[in-house]
Amino acid sequence: MKNWKKALTxxxxxxxxxxxxxxxxxxxxxxxETDFKGKTLKVGVWGGNxxxxxxxxxxxxxxxxxxxxxxxxxxxxxYNTQIQTDLIGKTAPDVFYxxxxxxxxxxxxxxLAPLDEKAFSSDDYYANLTKAFTEDGKLYAIPKxxxxxxxxxxxxxxxxxxxxxxxVPQSYEELVTWLPxxxxxxxxxxxxxxxxxxxxxxxxxxxxxxxxxxxAKPIKEDGKPDLExxxxxxxxxxxxxLIDTKAVATPQELGAGWNGEAFGTGKIAMMDEGNWVYQTLxxxxxxxxxxxxxxxxxxDKEGSMMFTVGWGKYAGTKSSALxxxxxxxxxxxxxxxxxxxxxxxLPTREDVATTAEISKNEDLKIHLNAVDYSTVWQKxxxxxxxxxxxxxxxxxxxSGKTSxxxxxxxxxxxxxxxxxxxx
Amino acid sequence: MPKxxxxxxxEINEMLQGYAFITPAILVLMVFFVIxxxxxxxxSFNKVDLFTGQYTWNNFENYKNIFKDPxxxxxxxxxxxxxxxxxxxxxxxxxxxxxILASRDIKGKKVFRMVYFLPTLTSxxxxxxxxxxxxxxxxxxxxxxxxxxxxxxxxxxxxxxxxALKVIMAMNIWSTVPYFMTIYLASLVDLxxxxxxxxxxxxxNAFDKLRYITIPYLRPITTYVxxxxxxxxxxxxxxxxxxxxxxxxxxxxxxxxxxxxxQNAFGQMPTMGFAAALAVVLSIIIFIVSRIAEKLNGGNE
Numbered sequence: 001m002k003n004w005k006k007a008l009t010x011x012x013x014x015x016x017x018x019x020x021x022x023x024x025x026x027x028x029x030x031x032x033e034t035d036f037k038g039k040t041l042k043v044g045v046w047g048g049n050x051x052x053x054x055x056x057x058x059x060x061x062x063x064x065x066x067x068x069x070x071x072x073x074x075x076x077x078x079y080n081t082q083i084q085t086d087l088i089g090k091t092a093p094d095v096f097y098x099x100x101x102x103x104x105x106x107x108x109x110x111x112l113a114p115l116d117e118k119a120f121s122s123d124d125y126y127a128n129l130t131k132a133f134t135e136d137g138k139l140y141a142i143p144k145x146x147x148x149x150x151x152x153x154x155x156x157x158x159x160x161x162x163x164x165x166x167x168v169p170q171s172y173e174e175l176v177t178w179l180p181x182x183x184x185x186x187x188x189x190x191x192x193x194x195x196x197x198x199x200x201x202x203x204x205x206x207x208x209x210x211x212x213x214x215x216a217k218p219i220k221e222d223g224k225p226d227l228e229x230x231x232x233x234x235x236x237x238x239x240x241x242l243i244d245t246k247a248v249a250t251p252q253e254l255g256a257g258w259n260g261e262a263f264g265t266g267k268i269a270m271m272d273e274g275n276w277v278y279q280t281l282x283x284x285x286x287x288x289x290x291x292x293x294x295x296x297x298x299x300d301k302e303g304s305m306m307f308t309v310g311w312g313k314y315a316g317t318k319s320s321a322l323x324x325x326x327x328x329x330x331x332x333x334x335x336x337x338x339x340x341x342x343x344x345x346l347p348t349r350e351d352v353a354t355t356a357e358i359s360k361n362e363d364l365k366i367h368l369n370a371v372d373y374s375t376v377w378q379k380x381x382x383x384x385x386x387x388x389x390x391x392x393x394x395x396x397x398x399s400g401k402t403s404x405x406x407x408x409x410x411x412x413x414x415x416x417x418x419x420x421x422x423x
Numbered sequence: 424m425p426k427x428x429x430x431x432x433x434e435i436n437e438m439l440q441g442y443a444f445i446t447p448a449i450l451v452l453m454v455f456f457v458i459x460x461x462x463x464x465x466x467s468f469n470k471v472d473l474f475t476g477q478y479t480w481n482n483f484e485n486y487k488n489i490f491k492d493p494x495x496x497x498x499x500x501x502x503x504x505x506x507x508x509x510x511x512x513x514x515x516x517x518x519x520x521x522x523i524l525a526s527r528d529i530k531g532k533k534v535f536r537m538v539y540f541l542p543t544l545t546s547x548x549x550x551x552x553x554x555x556x557x558x559x560x561x562x563x564x565x566x567x568x569x570x571x572x573x574x575x576x577x578x579x580x581x582x583x584x585x586x587a588l589k590v591i592m593a594m595n596i597w598s599t600v601p602y603f604m605t606i607y608l609a610s611l612v613d614l615x616x617x618x619x620x621x622x623x624x625x626x627x628n629a630f631d632k633l634r635y636i637t638i639p640y641l642r643p644i645t646t647y648v649x650x651x652x653x654x655x656x657x658x659x660x661x662x663x664x665x666x667x668x669x670x671x672x673x674x675x676x677x678x679x680x681x682x683x684x685x686q687n688a689f690g691q692m693p694t695m696g697f698a699a700a701l702a703v704v705l706s707i708i709i710f711i712v713s714r715i716a717e718k719l720n721g722g723n724e
Contacts, residue, residue: 080689081689087474088473088474102691105691109474109475110474110475111474193561249560252555252559252581253559253560253561253579253581253582254559254560255559255561255562257552381692382691383691384690385691385692388669388671388686388690389670391667392667392670392672392675393672394673395582395584395672396584398582399579399582399583402674417493418692418694421488421694421697422694
């Protein structure tokens with residue numbers, strides 16, 4: 001009786017102490033390894049849609065077969081928060097997704113290891129994409145794919161109200177005068193308030209290219225916001241004019257979570273959305289026929305937003321060589337072809353752009369061509385703070401309660417308060 | 424006076440075994456509660472950059488900032504209004520519903536109880552999405568109220584600062600009432616029915632019975648309901664986060680203290696110290712308000 005109690009006591013104590021023992025630190029970061037058999041690489045990604053997950057698994061399987069290493073996938077649900085805690089706790093994966101807008105923050109914290117431009121043949125990638133992952137002349141991540149915005153039209157709806165989708169004006173200025181008439185036709189056909197002509201997303205990540213038109217600077221070089229700048233306000237006023245036509249609304253106002261859902265459920269006739277919506281529309285809302293055209297011009301210039309994600313290597317990785325190997329493999333010609341074909345994202349290598357199925361897809365080509373004139377969603381570490389302030393005050397502008405100028409002044413003040421508090 | 428008896432070997436052994444058994448729990452508590460709380464308090468006095476591990480004492484700057492920052496005052500106000508309205512409402516509604524469902528004359532009580540309990544089983548994030556659908560400008564609520572002829576053009580409940588927080592209040596009450604109702608019901612089962620019968624003989628009506636028997640009987644439970652209600656409402660985060668996409672908008676109307684803490688702790692600005700200071704202030708507020716509610720309810724009697 002006594003003996004087993006003692007044994008149990010010792011057992012419990014031992015268990016408790018084991019949990020307290022920390023693993024010893026190795027100084028070797030595994031940079032000289034060449035044989036990866038039996039090695040494990042932790043890879044951090046965020047959960048995408050089904051096709052993304054499937055394609056990633058398939059690429060992982062290819063890699064494991066080729067190198068004999070094992071890939072341990074860690075999928076984040078709230079990436080920006082979770083990767084921070086992982087980095088602080090020094091438990092970050094060896095390789096992880098780096099979003100272009102988040103890159104300045106990660107770089108400023110020294111979370112990423114620099115990558116050798118020659119070894120990764122960085123010239124194979126679109127220059128403005130690698131530029132998005134470069135700081136102080138050093139490359140920190142290899143772009144794996146990117147997305148741009150384009151205008152989607154529900155062709156069935158256009159047909160039903162007797163309007164040619166091609167007749168939609170190709171500039172924002174003309175849209176303002178064209179939309180009311182189109183909205184009337186939609187109201188007559190589907191009932192008042194049932195279908196809106198167009199939806200927009202009230203985030204700076206979508207309107208930044210408009211705000212920055214004509215050389216305006218919504219965010220100053222020192223990271224402080226300047227949304228109240230007369231030029232920026234004038235640039236953004238086009239959005240207000242669009243809303244005032246009563247033909248444009250946010251998907252939330254229509255009871256949908258995002259543009260893709262509003263479009264797929266027939267609540268809007270047009271939307272500006274990234275190519276990530278393409279696969280969703282094809283698979284989940286296959287009964288909606290649509291066409292894709294470039295974003296409308298504004299102030300006589302083409303413009304769109306561009307979002308890119310790269311593979312970055314954790315600065316504290318213990319398997320540096322294997323990490324390099326994975327990045328090279330995943331952004332290589334073969335794997336990228338598989339990736340873009342499987343997910344509908346855009347390739348970051350020009351050689352893949354010409355060989356992948358995308359070259360035969362007129363819709364996705366429009367997204368791809370936007371690479372030349374799009375603005376990368378990236379601007380220092382204060383971007384998220386400023387975007388938050390913008391989102392906070394935009395609804396007041398939309399409803400007409402506050403003038404655009406006053407709202408932007410308030411947004412600037414909030415963002416500056418937040419930035420100064422951190423200094 | 425009891426004489427101090429030297430512990431026998433067996434007693435010492437048992438004592439040691441007792442300590443051994445609670446060691447894992449104590450360790451977990453130490454790491455996840457005690458040390459974390461002490462660390463949070465420590466953070467609140469420093470300018471913190473967790474990435475580089477830099478902590479610089481900044482002379483209560485974080486606490487001063489709380490009163491300088493207009494947004495923290497707004498957040499405090501929003502949270503207070505939210506709690507002030509939601510806690511009494513949900514407590515009263517839950518109590519009345521429990522009283523009715525506990526009465527012997529209601530048919531199909533089990534079905535009612537189950538149906539009423541469903542909102543509690545649904546995750547609050549899913550509920551938020553449902554409510555955002557119900558209250559959107561072309562949504563069913565607007566249609567219903569307009570058909571009743573209450574107003575002509577639809578109200579933008581989600582993006583009007585005047586309504587946004589109220590929608591969240593409605594949702595919160597709707598989803599927490601059943602939970603508290605169930606707690607009340609569980610206690611009402613033990614209430615001797617003879618008390619009601621005696622009251623009826625004395626000529627008490629249903630309201631009298633509620634006022635003089637049920638409510639006094641449930642007082643300890645009410646204290647519990649009030650406390651959990653206060654803690655829950657002061658920590659309201661998920662609904663506001665989903666509702667405003669994390670921004671606290673429109674025009675700061677859904678900015679709660681917890682949301683502000685989150686924004687400062689996990690943004691790209693090194694304001695973890697400010698977030699920690701806010702968290703400390705929030706816990707002090709919760710503590711004080713809970714004590715007041717407890718006193719008012721006479722829970723210590």
